[in-house]
Amino acid sequence: MELALPGVAGEDMAHDFVHVVLVAHLLSPVCFFSFTTPAPPVPTCLALKAAITPCGGIRAIALPKEQKSLYYTQCKKYDTSGLCGPKQTTPHYSCHKVLLFMNMDTLRVFCDVVTLRNLSRAAEKHGISQSAVSQQLAQLETLHKCQLVDRKKRPLELTAAGEVFYAAARDILERYDRLSSEIAGLAKPANRIRLAAIFSVGMHTLQPYVKRFMGRYPTVHLRVEYSSVGQIYDRLLRGDVDIGVVALAKKMRAIEVYPFERELLVLVCGPRHPLAGSGAVDIHQLQGMEFVAFEQGVPTRTWIDTILGQYNVAPRIILEFDNTETIKRAVEIGSGVSILPESTVRTELANGTLRALAFSNERFYRPTHIIVRRNKTLSQAGRYLLELLRKHEGESTA
Known part of the structure; x- marks a missing residue:
């Protein structure tokens, strides 16, 4: 240019x-x-x-x-x-x-404004001020002599020119990230694999696979990291991790998604809760009940809300957290009940600090997925790990 x-x-x-x-x-x-x-x-x-x-x-x-x-x-x-x-x-x-040379960070900011449809959220994601985001957007519009975003509408909407620019910007970023990933891969030793997983899957569901992999490749350094969903996607696209494991993966052009395990969802309550002695529970019993939920925006929260909505059930949400461990602690002290993957509460069930109840209506599951950057070049050990995880596509944990 x-x-x-x-x-x-x-x-x-x-x-x-x-x-x-x-x-x-x-x-x-x-x-x-x-x-x-x-x-x-x-x-x-x-x-x-x-x-x-x-x-x-x-x-x-x-x-x-x-x-x-x-x-x-x-x-x-x-x-x-x-x-x-x-x-x-x-x-x-x-x-x-x-x-x-177009600044990649500017393109990322613009794409995040489009995805989040909000300037302040895009600014928060990149650790900059909202005015800085506004300036970068204005500079792009000045450079191309057209309006890219309709600021009068809430949430923000793209103009026709903005749609064209967004498609091109996304393509440029995907190509650039793929290039960065490939170059980074050349510098990495072949005996090292980085896997990032959300905490609930990494600490519980993933462990048997890690043990089996280490039995096959004892000299390979498999580094398992626990991160938030957003961090896993960002690091995967940058090439900082080789394989990701998340719940309810979203579709992206630059990422390949494979089904992993389906985790059985159960109602979790404290040992002194009125439902603790029940063999099973009807989901309608949760109507108006004090409930400890995942935070808004967490994929599992959206999934559970959908299940409850299908039965027209609305529990009374009193606490929200972004991870299963904190939710379990809140339920243990009697703050309310929750719905969690059965695999995440096995230790508490063995210790008697929690009770898990199946639903009598039907069996509910949380899908989990393996994500890999499209066209990612994996080592032989990395390919084995991916195939090991994929052999259990769609299987249930209970």
Whole structure:
């Protein structure tokens, strides 16, 4: 992508020139600047260097031969990175232009704005301010001379141009992430596999498979990490992990999804709860009952809400947590009942701190899935682990 700049004939143009380049830099921190004769006066270059260097911006500045020496002498005190040394300048006198490589982070922010349909949520995900997200979006629209997002609607909606840009941006990110993954894979030793799983599956359902794998490949370092669902997807796309295991996987073009185990869902209560002595429970008995739930947005919460909705049952939710372990602790102290995978409460059942009741209406299950980045190249041991997990596609844990 090229951005043509007006000629810079004198110091009176310095302010406008630096402003244009700063705007360009906000769009991409990787820039190459080249000027025709007459080049910007040294003070302009110094102002430009002082403004951009703290942001990590300039990779090279091309100056006519007669100004190089003066520029290097005066600019040296600003250049702490050595990026403006003689070896990295390539004179080009045909026109004023800025060559920009689109910033991947900007594309990610834009795609997350589209997915989340909310500027503040996208800002929170990337750890930046909402105004920074708004500025990046405005810069993209200025660059392409069109409106990408209709800000008057809530939640936000894409314009026709935004739909086209979003499809292209998503394709670029997928290609870039695949490239990064492949390059990272070349640097990784073949005897190391990284697997990321949500805590409830990793601590309980996954353990027998880990033991079997280690029996087959005792010299391979299998690192099992426990992460949130969002972190697993992000790290998988970046190539930081090889295989992910989640509940209720979402469909994505860049990710292949395979069924894993179907975990039996049971009603969980404390040993002193009125239902504790029941052999089974009718789901309608949960109507208005104090209930400890997963947080909104957790896939398992959505799944359980759907089950309850099918029977027109609405328990009284008094607590919400993002993980099974905290939910179990709350149920143990009598805060309410909950619905959890049976595999996650076996230790508590053995210790007598919880009771698990089957539903008399029907058997409910939580699907779990294996996720791998599409076109991911796995080692022989990695392929064995994937096939080992896939051999149990769709099987039930109880």
